[in-house]
Structures are given as structure tokens and as C-alpha cells.
Amino acid sequence: MQIMDKKSPIHITISERDDSVTITQWVYQTLRNAVMYGEILPGRALTIRELAGILDVSPMPVREALRQLAAENALEIQGNRRVMVPKMTAMKFSELCEARIAIESHAAARALPYIDRDQLSQLRVLDSLIDKAQEEKDLAQISTLNQNFHRALYTANPHQVTLPLIESLWLQLGPFMRLATSQLEEHYLVDRHNEAMTAIEKKDAFALQVAIAADIREGIAFAGTPEMLHAFIENAGT
Amino acid sequence: MQIMDKKSPIHITISERDDSVTITQWVYQTLRNAVMYGEILPGRALTIRELAGILDVSPMPVREALRQLAAENALEIQGNRRVMVPKMTAMKFSELCEARIAIESHAAARALPYIDRDQLSQLRVLDSLIDKAQEEKDLAQISTLNQNFHRALYTANPHQVTLPLIESLWLQLGPFMRLATSQLEEHYLVDRHNEAMTAIEKKDAFALQVAIAADIREGIAFAGTPEMLHAFIENAGT
DNA sequence: AATAATTGTTTGTGATCACAAAAGTAAGTT
DNA sequence: AACTTACTTTTGTGATCACAAACAATTATT
Numbered sequence: 001m002q003i004m005d006k007k008s009p010i011h012i013t014i015s016e017r018d019d020s021v022t023i024t025q026w027v028y029q030t031l032r033n034a035v036m037y038g039e040i041l042p043g044r045a046l047t048i049r050e051l052a053g054i055l056d057v058s059p060m061p062v063r064e065a066l067r068q069l070a071a072e073n074a075l076e077i078q079g080n081r082r083v084m085v086p087k088m089t090a091m092k093f094s095e096l097c098e099a100r101i102a103i104e105s106h107a108a109a110r111a112l113p114y115i116d117r118d119q120l121s122q123l124r125v126l127d128s129l130i131d132k133a134q135e136e137k138d139l140a141q142i143s144t145l146n147q148n149f150h151r152a153l154y155t156a157n158p159h160q161v162t163l164p165l166i167e168s169l170w171l172q173l174g175p176f177m178r179l180a181t182s183q184l185e186e187h188y189l190v191d192r193h194n195e196a197m198t199a200i201e202k203k204d205a206f207a208l209q210v211a212i213a214a215d216i217r218e219g220i221a222f223a224g225t226p227e228m229l230h231a232f233i234e235n236a237g238t
Numbered sequence: 239m240q241i242m243d244k245k246s247p248i249h250i251t252i253s254e255r256d257d258s259v260t261i262t263q264w265v266y267q268t269l270r271n272a273v274m275y276g277e278i279l280p281g282r283a284l285t286i287r288e289l290a291g292i293l294d295v296s297p298m299p300v301r302e303a304l305r306q307l308a309a310e311n312a313l314e315i316q317g318n319r320r321v322m323v324p325k326m327t328a329m330k331f332s333e334l335c336e337a338r339i340a341i342e343s344h345a346a347a348r349a350l351p352y353i354d355r356d357q358l359s360q361l362r363v364l365d366s367l368i369d370k371a372q373e374e375k376d377l378a379q380i381s382t383l384n385q386n387f388h389r390a391l392y393t394a395n396p397h398q399v400t401l402p403l404i405e406s407l408w409l410q411l412g413p414f415m416r417l418a419t420s421q422l423e424e425h426y427l428v429d430r431h432n433e434a435m436t437a438i439e440k441k442d443a444f445a446l447q448v449a450i451a452a453d454i455r456e457g458i459a460f461a462g463t464p465e466m467l468h469a470f471i472e473n474a475g476t
Numbered sequence: 477a478a479t480a481a482t483t484g485t486t487t488g489t490g491a492t493c494a495c496a497a498a499a500g501t502a503a504g505t506t
Numbered sequence: 507a508a509c510t511t512a513c514t515t516t517t518g519t520g521a522t523c524a525c526a527a528a529c530a531a532t533t534a535t536t
Contacts (some may be wrong), residue, residue: 071309091397106340
């Protein structure tokens with residue numbers, strides 16, 4: 001018995017629910033993707049009951065998923081106890097990018113000694129897939145594969161402590177990366193992964209750090225001029 | 239009606255509950271401190287109902303607090319859906335320390351331009367308090383003040399994104415830092431904060447990074463030789 | 477008519493209950 | 507005596523309910 005949507009309606013991409021995972025986990029993943037793909041606009045208040053209604057589950061799993069996402073800085077709990085996607089500012093965007101560079105280049109260097117033949121070939125596969133996606137100008141695919149490449153690199157280190165932190169940063173940047181890419185038809189990318197691959201093969205930690213830093217910078221550079229970034233942020237904020 | 243403790247009993251320091259905060263928040267803080275101070279040994283299974291009984295609250299707030307702490311990597315959810323304080327290994331300890339250095343030196347450099355007179359004087363106060371605590375060899379106080387010093391430094395940057403990540407690392411290292419310090423009567427600390435203070439006054443980012451890195455390294459150096467560290471980790475694990 | 481007070485509604489929080497999976501325990505078998 | 511099997515207990519998950527605080531809308535007051 002749906003009466004009215006008082007606020008802007010929320011559309012969330014809903015995937016099939018596997019019975020092997022708990023409802024909470026499914027809700028968590030669903031909401032995480034929604035945030036990552038910018039399906040929920042920043043500033044929009046999220047209520048437990050509304051989401052429970054949309055996802056057709058009881059309020060309980062939604063409560064837990066929201067709390068977890070808030071703990072990962074994907075969502076923000078205000079003093080009012082209201083939950084929303086945090087608004088972005090140009091400065092915060094910049095801070096997030098610089099944090100990515102600092103942590104990810106560190107993680108890359110730390111992973112380097114652990115990369116063996118298997119992992120190298122896995123990275124090569126991802127690298128070639130990215131090349132292919134780039135020819136086809138499949139932006140969504142590029143984004144996803146790029147993430148997989150970075151993740152595969154960092155997880156080579158079996159004593160992993162940085163990946164959760166990195167994922168948190170991705171999550172915070174996610175909505176705005178997508179927002180930007182979806183609007184851009186044209187954008188050229190220099191493929192820094194080849195550069196990273198050769199650095200890995202040579203076991204050159206410093207060169208790898210440079211390549212990762214460049215990749216991150218250029219990956220977000222397509223968001224373009226500060227003015228364009230500003231425009232997106234302003235639109236997202238209101 | 240308490241029957242029996244089948245496992246090793248858990249003692250958690252319980253503080254007064256302020257009515258202005260929610261029960262969940264209070265439980266979260268209480269458990270967080272317990273983890274930070276090493277009151278719960280790694281590997282010990284934590285059950286919702288047991289904690290609820292100890293803290294004299296219903297299971298619900300405990301559930302939420304546990305999930306939040308798990309999201310912050312302070313606790314670990316196993317495949318069994320069992321929750322425990324993660325076990326430490328020498329390699330993981332090393333990774334955590336190196337991650338601290340990478341992120342915190344970055345955060346320090348990023349905060350530097352924002353430090354004005356007020357914040358500088360606040361840092362000076364903390365610095366002198368640390369000196370005092372050091373004379374009195376009050377280890378717990380040194381630890382706390384040291385944290386406050388770092389936090390005050392990083393939060394000078396109003397566009398804060400790294401602090402939650404740093405706190406997560408502190409939380410993971412916490413139990414083992416305390417475990418180590420509590421056993422050591424003698425340990426000398428070179429005060430790197432003075433070094434950091436002069437770097438801040440000179441607005442010398444690189445010198446500040448060096449000082450922060452040195453402070454972190456020496457702050458954990460008292461854990462001593464790899465053998466000693468190993469001993470603590472082994473004991474904690476079993 | 478503009479502002480303040482009040483009422484009705486929505487929402488997060490916390491408690492309790494039901495249930496299936498997991499863990500622990502005891503009995504039975506080889 | 508060692509292992510398997512069956513049973514009991516414990517535990518996490520999810521649903522539902524009660525309540526107080528926050529929000530929205532209406533009415534009353536200046």
C-alpha cells in the first residue's frame with residue numbers, strides 16, 4: 001500500500017538474492033553498489049523503513065547494513081541520527097585523491113615482493129582486458145577492470161591491512177567518479193598499467209609507485225577542470 | 239541467573255552511562271576501549287548474549303556495536319559468523335606499523351598548512367604534558383597523550399578523510415601495544431614530539447614527516463626485539 | 477498576516493520472540 | 507579405546523512490537 005513519495009524517488013539496482021548469503025549481507029552489497037554507482041544522491045535522507053520497503057525485507061537487515069556502511073564512511077550519520085550519502089566538496093575530493101595516492105602507492109610497494117608467476121599472469125590478463133575495454137570505449141567496464149587490477153596487485157601481499165582502507169576511499173569517491181564518467185563521452189586515458197607492469201617485472205618499487213600514482217591522478221583527471229568538478233559537486237549537493 | 243563461564247572469563251571496564259548517548263553508542267565505546275586496552279584476548283569468541291549479560295543490556299545494541307567494530311577491523315567475523323579479536327602475527331604487526339607511517343606522515347603533511355596559532359598552542363600543551371608524563375614514567379598516560387597529540391595534528395586539516403583510517407590502524411595495534419607496554423618497566427623514549435614541533439613551526443613538511451615516522455617507529459620499538467614481539471604474539475594467540 | 481504553540485505523523489532505538497544453523501555433549505558402534 | 511552418530515544446547519539471524527524523540531503540518535495567538 002504505497003501512498004506517496006515525499007522526496008525524490010530512489011531507484012536501486014536489485015540483484016538476485018542467493019540463499020547462501022544472509023539477508024543482511026545481500027542488503028549490504030545492494031546498498032554498497034547503489035552508493036558506488038551513484039544511484040543515491042548525496043544529501044538525500046535514507047530511512048530504514050523506506051529502504052526496507054524498496055528492498056522488500058524487514059527493517060532489521062537494513063539497520064545493520066546502514067550501520068556497517070556508515071562505519072566504512074560510505075554513509076554519514078548526522079546528529080539527527082539521519083543517514084545520508086555524504087556531500088562532496090572540491091577540497092574533500094582532492095583530499096581523497098591524495099590519500100589514495102599515498103596509501104595505494106605504499107600498498108603497491110609492499111605487495112611487490114610477493115608477486116610470483118601466477119599473480120603476474122593474472123595481472124597481465126587484467127591488463128589486456130583493460131586494453132580491450134579501452135578500445136571499445138566501455139567506460140563502466142574500464143572502471144571495474146581498473147579496480148580489479150589495483151585490488152589484484154595489493155592482495156598479492158598476504159599480510160593485508162591496507163585494502164580495507166583503500167576500499168573505503170574507493171567507496172567515498174565512487175559516486176562522483178561515476179557521476180563524472182557518465183557525463184563524459186570523450187576522454188582519453190594514457191594506459192599507465194603497462195608502465196606498472198614493466199615496473200613489476202623489474203621488481204622496481206619506486207617505478208611502480210610512480211606508475212600507480214600517475215594512474216590514479218589520470219584516472220580522476222578526466223573529471224577534468226576544477227570548474228567541471230565543481231559543477232558536478234554543486235549539482236550533487238542540491 | 240548466571241550459571242557458568244565455560245570459557246575464560248571476560249573482564250570489561252565499564253564506565254558510567256550518560257543518558258544523552260544511545261545505549262548502542264555506549265556499548266560501542268565500552269567494547270572499543272576493551273579492545274584497545276587488550277582486555278579481550280585475541281581468539282576468544284565473543285557472543286552477543288554473553289556480552290549483553292556482562293554489560294547488562296539487551297542483545298540488540300551489542301549486535302550493532304559488534305558489527306560496527308567489525309567494519310572498522312577492530313573485530314573479525316569468521317566464516318562461522320563468530321566474532322573475535324583478530325590474532326596477530328609478526329608480519330601483520332609489521333604491516334600495520336608501516337601502514338601507520340605511510341598514512342600518518344601523509345596526514346601530517348596535509349595538515350601542516352592549516353595549523354594556526356590556536357592549534358599550535360594546543361599542540362604545545364600536549365607536548366609539555368607528554369614531557370611531564372614521561373618524567374613520571376606513566377606509560378598509560380604517555381600512550382593516551384601521544385594519541386591525542388597525533389589526532390590534534392591531523393585534525394587541523396578541516397577536510398578530513400584520513401583520520402578514520404588511522405584510527406582503524408590504532409585500534410588494530412592497540413591491544414598489542416598495551417600488552418607490550420604493560421610488561422615493560424624500563425623503556426626509554428626519545429621525545430620526537432619536540433622535533434615535530436619545530437618542523438611545524440618552520441612549516442617544514444618533509445622534516446615533519448621524518449619526525450612523525452621516527453615517532454611511530456620508536457613508539458613501537460619498545461616492543462623491542464622481534465623475539466619479544468614474537469613472545470607476546472604467541473601468548474596472545476593461544 | 478507572521479510567528480509561536482500544538483497536534484499528528486514519521487523515524488530511530490531498544491526489547492522480545494521464533495527459528496535454523498552451529499557447537500557441544502552423550503550414547504552407541506566397531 | 508577411537509570414532510561415528512544422535513541428541514541437546516547455544517548462537518546468530520530476522521521479524522515484530524513499544525516507545526520517545528524528531529519532523530511536519532495545523533491551529534492558535536499577537
